[in-house]
Amino acid sequence: MRIAYGGISCENTTFNPVLTRLADFQIIRGDELPPNVRYGFLADHSDVDLVPLLFARSGPGGPIDAGDYNTMQNEFLDRLCAAGSIDGLYLDLHGAMYAAGRPDPEGDLIRECRAVVGPDIPIAISLDLHGNVSDTMTDNVQIATAYRTAPHDDMVETRARAVALLVRTITEDLKPVVYRLGIPVLFPGELTSTIHEPMKSVYAMLPDVDRQAGVLNASLMVGFAWTDSPIAMANAIVVGFDAAACRAQCARIAAAYWEAREACNYGVRDGSFAQCLDWAREHDGRPVFISDSGDNPTAGGVADLNSAVAELIEREETEALYASIADNAAIERIRAAGQGAEVSIALGGKFAPAFGEPLAVTGRVQLFREDPGAPFDTGALALLRIGGVDIIVTAHRCSFTDLAEFDLLDIDPTKYRVVAVKLGYLFSELREIASLGLMALTPGTVTLDLDTLGFNEAKRPMYPLDRNFAWSPPAPGEPGRY
């Protein structure tokens, strides 16, 4: 049995004006792929002749430049052609990819792969639950599965499941079909975390759906909210053999999510950045983490918005840390000034003029470090002290999700009273050390206040952009894709 594998993966918001370019992608080719930790689970398939193609991935950002996307897709397809005869194809995708003028690149890639391998070779895809799904995607694959946890704790497990289902499909000569039912709800991931209710219970349904007769696997995609696209919405996806059973289970998952929509919440107190700072002052315990959610780079934010930093300085907050502002020009100035020096710079505010201007600040360079290299994507970075506020400045767009990133500057976040981070929900290491977490509903290209973004392409009505409309899953068996 020969299975080819690889993929192109990115999360692109149409509201970020900065295009994602080829240089932003890390591309691993051919024989460099198998040792990658991403695919360690393939060791379980020693009896399968695995053919590594290419895996390209960039951090979340603005739309991918059209020409750059074509370059990657063409190379992928060339490698697939060169792979020769195969029994199956596994595509490691995200679901939230968007290229300029190309609203469904995953669909395009899957369709082109189908054209190469012909109609009879099974294709399996794995997705992030924060992805959007088109008919082109599901019509051309036999297996589709997605993460079941957010924050994501089952990424490797999901990829392994996709490959295991593909191997089983080939071995047992199965003919599974992918059923998909769109749900008119478009929520950011911060409102649909699976670590608290109501989504904890909604996702807990999925293993039960898997066990139903005629069903192979179930997924619930909550979608990617910051893409203005006709396919941006939630989807129930059920893979199986019994059409009536799969459609009924799609309807069951969709109904559960629809019923839960009004109860969806951030899991922490939310308010303006100023309100969060007030609550932090009242809180007895440290550190208080405040998510500056409107410029969350893990959702595709520009990562240089400075309104929260301006507020920290203006309010003369003390024992406060801000992570982080991406500003290569500022890093050049800081490097030239040197550690310990005082420096005056125009900080951030350069990528998305609609959300503010560079902020003139004078501070002392507490620490400077040259680019630590992979696995970090910070570039050179510095800790700048302005009064009682420490600000992390990085050369590249990046996010501080784990303690390892703070370690780069010998920073112990637990020593601070307030730690403001460009994130939405806190990743697990930060959640564990937070005495209190707060969600600041700040403006930005990935604001949680979707009403302010101006959707033109999204299907309507769509909750919560529209609130007063009724919906129920169409009866199983009615005409349609599902």
Ligand SMILES: [Zn+2]
């Ligand atoms: Zn995700």
